[in-house]
Amino acid sequence: GENVEQHPSTLSVQEGDSAVIKCTYSDSASNYFPWYKQELGKRPQLIIDIRSNVGEKKDQRIAVTLNKTAKHFSLHITETQPEDSAVYFCAATHSGGGADGLTFGKGTHLIIQP
Amino acid sequence: DAGVTQSPTHLIKTRGQQVTLRCSPKSGHDTVSWYQQALGQGPQFIFQYYEEEERQRGNFPDRFSGHQFPNYSSELNVNALLLGDSALYLCASSPGAGVPEQYFGPGTRLTVT
Numbered sequence: 001g002e003n004v005e006q007h008p009s010t011l012s013v014q015e016g017d018s019a020v021i022k023c024t025y026s027d028s029a030s031n032y033f034p035w036y037k038q039e040l041g042k043r044p045q046l047i048i049d050i051r052s053n054v055g056e057k058k059d060q061r062i063a064v065t066l067n068k069t070a071k072h073f074s075l076h077i078t079e080t081q082p083e084d085s086a087v088y089f090c091a092a093t094h095s096g097g098g099a100d101g102l103t104f105g106k107g108t109h110l111i112i113q114p
Numbered sequence: 115d116a117g118v119t120q121s122p123t124h125l126i127k128t129r130g131q132q133v134t135l136r137c138s139p140k141s142g143h144d145t146v147s148w149y150q151q152a153l154g155q156g157p158q159f160i161f162q163y164y165e166e167e168e169r170q171r172g173n174f175p176d177r178f179s180g181h182q183f184p185n186y187s188s189e190l191n192v193n194a195l196l197l198g199d200s201a202l203y204l205c206a207s208s209p210g211a212g213v214p215e216q217y218f219g220p221g222t223r224l225t226v227t
């Protein structure tokens with residue numbers, strides 16, 4: 001089955017700086033890679049996703065890049081703000097194969113220092 | 115437009131008991147997935163339901179079972195509860211038909227004592 005590794009487990013950055021979270025996956029059949037943000041006591045929120053036919057996707061201050069050859073994908077947050085503090089999870093699945101249960105990484109606790 | 119809803123919010127059960135958790139998907143969604151999230155961990159996939167059938171299952175024992183109703187809502191049942199079943203149980207819905215985006219409900223916090 002799929003295995004997703006996520007690094008770092010904790011990331012502390014100064015407000016206004018950029019943050020990068022990296023994930024690797026094992027199953028070359030995986031073709032859908034979402035990122036979720038989970039604030040304390042709340043539900044995971046889908047913030048951005050990328051499919052395997054695309055190398056990069058941007059939405060305002062967040063972007064995701066995908067390297068299919070190396071089987072890794074990354075989340076980039078620019079101009080970080082206090083409200084970006086949360087736990088971020090990457091995930092992977094093979095969509096279109098009849099079912100698409102997500103395999104998640106262990107999460108990155110992002111701390112924005114004022 | 116209501117998002118994914120789950121009930122109850124919190125639940126305390128004793129080892130060996132059985133529990134049923136409920137989920138209503140986002141309007142227009144027909145596929146429901148269940149995940150278990152232990153403290154400090156990422157969600158782990160339990161199973162996915164589509165057209166009232168379990169179409170994919172993660173690495174969970176048969177004590178975990180589910181059901182999907184004609185209105186697309188779903189139940190997760192756990193028998194013979196163990197202390198290790200204490201976790202946040204999340205339901206996610208998606209539009210189905212090969213559209214993979216999944217939207218999560220607020221979860222049910224299960225504590226087994």
